[in-house]
Amino acid sequence: MSPLKLSINIDHVATLRNARGGTHPDPLAAAQAVLEAGADGITVHLREDRRHIRDHDVERLRAAIAAPLNLEMAATEEMVAIAERLKPADCCIVPEKRAELTTEGGLDLLRAGPFLASAIKRLNAAGIRSSIFVEADKAQIEAAAALGAHAIELHTGAYADAAPEDRPALLARLAEGARIAAASGLACHAGHGLSFETIGGIARIPEVSEVSIGHFLVGQAVFTGLPEAVRRMKGLIAEARAG
Ligand code: PXP
Secondary structure: OOOOEEEEEOHHHHHHHHHHOOOOOOHHHHHHHHHHOOOOEEEEEOOOOOOOOOHHHHHHHHHHOOOOEEEEEOOOHHHHHHHHHHOOOEEEEOOOOOOOOOOOOOOOOOOOOOHHHHHHHHHHHOOOEEEEEEOOOHHHHHHHHHOOOOEEEEEOHHHHHOOHHHHHHHHHHHHHHHHHHHHOOOEEEEEOOOOOOOHHHHHOOOOEEEEEEOHHHHHHHHHHOHHHHHHHHHHHHHHHHHO
């Protein structure tokens, strides 16, 4: 199986910093620490309300890190213009609701307005690999391919949050989604809610080429430090991938 890349979402390092309004802990320092520990890339979600990551963070990350930066964002004029200016390696379009605690589900491409198509075109034209966060649903995945996206990111939240006995059925659905993505010519990423307990199932899906993991690892860092948490996650991924 090809290697599975691990992109670390550092949003909640910024959540902790913002709790006191200062500069510590610095998301850029966290990005450097996780890359040194073996992460393959960095993900940040620049939300409309800037509740965690702020514009300045994205600018500093873009300037200081060589590893691929994946910018998660809503499909809005403001965000597409920021992406065009900063040119991260990847952009993942996500649905965004002001009152939600975190992204609650995949984007509904069957109901998306015309702006989404132009957003994907503009990202592609800027040399950014465009991705869309979707549920493991055939119609949604095929719609992402029709829009010209480079990749989809499968929403793993329901699988990750499910009771262990309910996970196999949800995992089978994600694996089928990954097969449909590959057959549609899309790269397949996955993420949301993944932990040491739930990464193995996802890492065993051969079509999944990248996972994005944040909240669990930043929480785990309280007990073991971020580098150790990342090394353990990388180890579990390698084990699962080796079969
Ligand atoms: N992928 C997407 C599209 C997300 O919105 C998030 C949360 O920001 C993640 C992955 C990472 O989820 P978690 O922080 O639960 O690992």
